[in-house]
Amino acid sequence: MSGAALARAQHQPSVPGCAEAPVLRERGQREVFCGLTGIIWLHRKIQDAFFLIIGSRTCAHLMQSAAGVMIFAEPRFATAIIEERDLAGMADANEELDRVVGQLLARRPEIRLLFLVGSCPSEVIKLDLSRAAARLNTQHSPGVRVLNYSGSGIETTFTQGEDACLAALVPEMRADPAPGLLVVGALAEVVEDQMRRHFDALGIGPVTFLPPRRAADLPGIGPGTRFLLAQPFLAETARLLESRGARRLAAPFPLGAEGTTAWLRAAADAWGIPASRFREVTAVGEQRARTAIARHREQLAGRSIFFFPDSQLEVPLARFLSRELDMQPVEIGTPYLHRQHLAEELALLPTDAALSEGGDVDRQLDRCRAARPDLVVCGLGLANPLEAEGFTTKWSIELVFTPIQGYDQAGDLAELFSRPLHRRTRLKV
Numbered sequence: 001m002s003g004a005a006l007a008r009a010q011h012q013p014s015v016p017g018c019a020e021a022p023v024l025r026e027r028g029q030r031e032v033f034c035g036l037t038g039i040i041w042l043h044r045k046i047q048d049a050f051f052l053i054i055g056s057r058t059c060a061h062l063m064q065s066a067a068g069v070m071i072f073a074e075p076r077f078a079t080a081i082i083e084e085r086d087l088a089g090m091a092d093a094n095e096e097l098d099r100v101v102g103q104l105l106a107r108r109p110e111i112r113l114l115f116l117v118g119s120c121p122s123e124v125i126k127l128d129l130s131r132a133a134a135r136l137n138t139q140h141s142p143g144v145r146v147l148n149y150s151g152s153g154i155e156t157t158f159t160q161g162e163d164a165c166l167a168a169l170v171p172e173m174r175a176d177p178a179p180g181l182l183v184v185g186a187l188a189e190v191v192e193d194q195m196r197r198h199f200d201a202l203g204i205g206p207v208t209f210l211p212p213r214r215a216a217d218l219p220g221i222g223p224g225t226r227f228l229l230a231q232p233f234l235a236e237t238a239r240l241l242e243s244r245g246a247r248r249l250a251a252p253f254p255l256g257a258e259g260t261t262a263w264l265r266a267a268a269d270a271w272g273i274p275a276s277r278f279r280e281v282t283a284v285g286e287q288r289a290r291t292a293i294a295r296h297r298e299q300l301a302g303r304s305i306f307f308f309p310d311s312q313l314e315v316p317l318a319r320f321l322s323r324e325l326d327m328q329p330v331e332i333g334t335p336y337l338h339r340q341h342l343a344e345e346l347a348l349l350p351t352d353a354a355l356s357e358g359g360d361v362d363r364q365l366d367r368c369r370a371a372r373p374d375l376v377v378c379g380l381g382l383a384n385p386l387e388a389e390g391f392t393t394k395w396s397i398e399l400v401f402t403p404i405q406g407y408d409q410a411g412d413l414a415e416l417f418s419r420p421l422h423r424r425t426r427l428k429v
């Protein structure tokens with residue numbers, strides 16, 4: 001979220017219930033990945049897109065190790081490395097970029113959408129990637145569309161990479177005044193297909209998804225569009241969609257049986273679907289989800305959990321774990337608290353859970369050590385040191401890579417939290 005968006009989020013009108021609970025705001029050292037990380041799931045999602053990072057060897061190493069890409073694989077992303085002579089202003093970075101893009105598109109003719117992704121180094125040398133994208137568009141259109149966004153790690157967290165990418169797509173969406181439902185946020189294909197089946201059964205449609213699986217399927221948008229956020233970290237994308245006339249359907253996020261039902265109901269209400277029909281369509285899926293979740297309750301009920309701020313999924317996860325598995329959130333830390341998008345979630349949180357926004361890792365570590373939670377959800381950088389201190393941890397980034405939304409994934413989502421506790425019990429035996 002940009003600074004402006006953050007300021008907006010902090011000035012949202014308050015809503016009743018837990019949403020009024022005080023929030024501890026901190027600004028200090030943080031331990032998070034940068035927005036480049038989003039490419040790891042986005043490049044799998046948009047199948048004819050390519051992500052060209054304009055960055056340094058550090059950026060290339062991050063992508064290589066985070067994605068686990070083998071050297072002979074043909075992934076749909078790469079890093080154009082800015083060398084020292086570029087940084088010193090001795091070479092024309094724009095000429096280099098045009099050459100690299102020309103080579104790439106000649107070698108990979110299947111590419112239809114090319115993202116130039118900015119990084120800390122490209123921002124340091126003030127390489128104007130929006131101008132570069134406009135220039136490259138004139139060279140390579142109509143076969144390839146070239147867009148740009150920033151994945152820089154300066155004042156961002158890793159899920160903001162997806163927000164920036166989707167925000168870059170919004171101006172490309174054609175105007176379409178017809179009514180329709182737009183689901184916003186990258187979902188695994190299996191989840192997307194399940195959601196589509198539910199909407200079809202309810203008679204809601206046409207339904208489109210952002211991002212689309214192929215560049216040519218970018219949906220239209222206009223005053224008839226109602227959209228549901230599938231992810232809680234899309235503040236800028238939502239703002240741009242609203243500026244095109246679309247209206248957000250307020251709902252909790254589709255995590256767990258309860259969250260999925262409430263999310264689907266928001267669309268059903270907007271389409272005027274009778275409550276009896278809604279129950280008919282959702283009852284079996286919801287019951288299946290509750291049964292799958294129940295298998296993990298014995299392991300998780302009564303256990304305390306501490307969230308370090310990382311993925312921005314922390315609030316919906318804490319709601320799911322407290323309400324459907326009887327876990328006790330001690331502290332729910334999140335990088336940014338978007339009060340409007342999270343209003344329905346905040347109202348469902350237990351009143352005694354402490355909320356914190358931003359980050360000051362040393363203070364958070366002190367609070368975590370004092371609370372001695374049964375489970376800690378945190379970034380990769382904190383997990384190993386905390387495990388060495390005897391804490392049981394869960395990597396928050398796994399929750400972004402794994403299909404966790406919807407009824408059929410609710411059991412898997414619960415298992416992501418019960419498994420580390422189960423593993424530690426086994427280690428103790």
Ligand code: SF4
Nearest residue numbers: 034059062119120153
């Ligand atoms: S964009 Fe910045 S934070 Fe991210 S890997 Fe590159 S240098 Fe590091």
